[in-house]
Amino acid sequence: MQINEILTSIRQHKLRNALTGFGVAWGIFILMLMMGFGESFQNGIFKIFNGYADNTIWVWGGETSLDYQGRKAGKSIGFDLELLERFQRRFSEIQYISPESNSPQGMLTQYQENNSMNSLKGVSQQYFEIKKLKLSKGRYFNASDFNDLKPVCIIMESNEEVLFKKKKNVIGEFINVGGTFFQVVGVAKTVTMFDGSSRNSIFITYPYFKSLYNEEALPNFMMSLHKNVDGPKFDKQFKNYVAQLYGFDPEDSKALFTYNLSEQVSQFQALFGGVKIFVWFIGFCILLTGIISIGNIMYVNINERTREIGIRKAIGASPRDILKMILSESVVLTTIAGMVGIFAGAIVIFLLNFAIQKMSSEGDLIRGVGFNIPIIITAFLILIVSGVIAGIMPARKAANIKPVWALNQES
Numbered sequence: 146m147q148i149n150e151i152l153t154s155i156r157q158h159k160l161r162n163a164l165t166g167f168g169v170a171w172g173i174f175i176l177m178l179m180m181g182f183g184e185s186f187q188n189g190i191f192k193i194f195n196g197y198a199d200n201t202i203w204v205w206g207g208e209t210s211l212d213y214q215g216r217k218a219g220k221s222i223g224f225d226l227e228l229l230e231r232f233q234r235r236f237s238e239i240q241y242i243s244p245e246s247n248s249p250q251g252m253l254t255q256y257q258e259n260n261s262m263n264s265l266k267g268v269s270q271q272y273f274e275i276k277k278l279k280l281s282k283g284r285y286f287n288a289s290d291f292n293d294l295k296p297v298c299i300i301m302e303s304n305e306e307v308l309f310k311k312k313k314n315v316i317g318e319f320i321n322v323g324g325t326f327f328q329v330v331g332v333a334k335t336v337t338m339f340d341g342s343s344r345n346s347i348f349i350t351y352p353y354f355k356s357l358y359n360e361e362a363l364p365n366f367m368m369s370l371h372k373n374v375d376g377p378k379f380d381k382q383f384k385n386y387v388a389q390l391y392g393f394d395p396e397d398s399k400a401l402f403t404y405n406l407s408e409q410v411s412q413f414q415a416l417f418g419g420v421k422i423f424v425w426f427i428g429f430c431i432l433l434t435g436i437i438s439i440g441n442i443m444y445v446n447i448n449e450r451t452r453e454i455g456i457r458k459a460i461g462a463s464p465r466d467i468l469k470m471i472l473s474e475s476v477v478l479t480t481i482a483g484m485v486g487i488f489a490g491a492i493v494i495f496l497l498n499f500a501i502q503k504m505s506s507e508g509d510l511i512r513g514v515g516f517n518i519p520i521i522i523t524a525f526l527i528l529i530v531s532g533v534i535a536g537i538m539p540a541r542k543a544a545n546i547k548p549v550w551a552l553n554q555e556s
Contacts, residue, residue: 165439165478166481168434169439173524174490176524177521180421181494183417185515187420200372202405203245204367204402205364205402206362207222209222209400211393211396216392225363226351229366238370240274240368240370241271241272243269243366244267245272246358246363247265248358254304254321254322256320259307264346267351267360268350269351270286270291274369276343280333283316283332284330284331291350291351295350295353298330298349299332302334303345325357377407388401439478439536471536475535475536482528490521
């Protein structure tokens with residue numbers, strides 16, 4: 146059957162076919178938006194995790210709550226730099242390890258007449274290998290900064306904007322943090338808006354931090370493992386080692402706390418896998434409504450064209466020809482509706498991305514709506530198959546119409 150003949154047949158009932166096709170177009174339009182926002186949200190979440198090494202573990206010392214081998218409960222668990230070095234020598238699985246001490250309260254930070262509230266964070270050289278803060282200016286800490294207890298710091302771009310306004314060269318400048326002056330040696334790029342602890346932090350060397358606050362024991366630290374290491378398995382081994390080292394019950398849940406980033410990543414991957422299935426289900430249900438409408442319209446068309454079908458059969462058209470005619474019209478109507486939906490979705494996504502990029506900043510969670518071409522092609526192919534399925538029953542009815550009976554129908 147010629148495409149012109151199919152289009153002529155569809156145009157005979159423009160409004161009815163347009164309303165029917167709208168259901169299909171709306172279904173694929175909504176599916177594109179839902180998948181686009183879902184993909185962007187997923188990318189935003191994993192962008193937070195990408196700010197750290199793949200296999201990062203945080204460790205906090207607590208207080209023993211169980212008596213163990215003659216030792217009474219209530220012993221505090223703390224660490225120091227020598228112990229961290231010992232951990233790294235003991236466990237080959239550990240790639241990097243660093244303290245991460247925070248000032249007990251917010252600090253007033255000043256540069257000339259500008260000021261902000263920040264916290265000091267004492268770290269080692271390896272910290273920036275674990276938390277992947279990239280510098281936009283300056284350098285990271287070096288060995289001399291640690292050995293000579295230099296009052297140097299690395300600030301965030303958000304701090305630079307507040308404290309230095311439009312000043313271009315901030316490296317080498319001194320800022321007053323709670324009464325102590327630090328020289329800026331580096332500026333780190335802004336991280337995601339959800340990582341507030343970094344956005345408002347000023348990084349200094351841990352030895353200087355320790356001398357500033359007279360910190361006797363390191364309450365917590367972080368470490369990253371090599372990529373091929375089983376994080377949960379190592380976590381259990383590490384806890385048992387620390388328990389043996391300090392002499393507390395390995396089952397004491399309040400003595401040592403750990404947070405394994407790889408476990409959280411796995412959980413989020415499973416979550417977003419479920420979300421994708423749910424979105425596909427919702428989108429398919431919307432598409433199914435449109436497909437059913439097309440099937441109904443095909444039935445209506447056949448009833449109205451009974452005499453035409455009878456004439457076609459009388460002059461030699463076979464049941465196969467009638468079947469192909471109805472299926473072709475169903476597929477063409479579905480295809481046109483799907484293309485309209487994809488085109489409308491592409492325009493809306495383009496406009497949303499334009500607006501979001503104008504309003505968003507570097508650290509925002511969602512910075513655009515995804516446009517996944519493989520998913521769109523898959524949905525479009527599903528539409529075409531659905532068009533065939535929607536037309537099968539009406540087409541079989543049309544193919545089985547008897548010419549004599551059809552010719553006796555009122556036109």
